[in-house]
Amino acid sequence: MLSSAMAIQAYRELKQDGKIGIILNLTPSYPRSQHPADVKASEIADAFFNRSFLDPSVKGEFPAELVAILKEEGYMPVMEEGDLDLIKFNTVDLLGVNYYQPRRVKAKENIPNPDAPFM
Known part of the structure; x- marks a missing residue:
C-alpha cells in the first residue's frame, strides 16, 4: 500500500x-452460519x-480491527514516520474490481488454539 501511495x-x-x-x-466473505x-x-x-x-486505497487508512489483530499477535509491520500520512493523502481516483467467486468462512474447529486470529 505504501508503494501504491508513492x-x-x-x-x-x-x-x-x-x-x-x-x-x-x-x-x-460469507459466514457458514449466523x-x-x-x-x-x-x-x-x-x-x-x-x-x-x-480501505487504504479508498479511505486512506487500514481497518482498525485488522490493525488490532496484527498488534495483538505481534505481526504489525514496521512503519516509518510519514508512511501513514503518505497513504492517507494519496488515495485512488478510480477503483477496478475483479470478482470471481465468494468465500465461505467458518470458525476454526480442531486446532491447538481455536482463538488465534489466523486461518
Whole structure:
C-alpha cells in the first residue's frame, strides 16, 4: 500500500490530465452460519483479504480491527514516520474490481488454539 501511495503521489506531481487507480480482487466473505464465531471469522477474513487493500486505497487508512489483530499477535509491520500520512493523502481516483467467486468462512474447529486470529 505504501508503494501504491508513492506511485499515486508521483503521478499527481506530474500534473497529468488523467486519473490513477487500482484494480483489486475482492471476494466477499460469507459466514457458514449466523453463529457468532462464524460471523467473527468472516469479518476477520474480510479484513485480511479485502479491506487490507481496499480501505487504504479508498479511505486512506487500514481497518482498525485488522490493525488490532496484527498488534495483538505481534505481526504489525514496521512503519516509518510519514508512511501513514503518505497513504492517507494519496488515495485512488478510480477503483477496478475483479470478482470471481465468494468465500465461505467458518470458525476454526480442531486446532491447538481455536482463538488465534489466523486461518
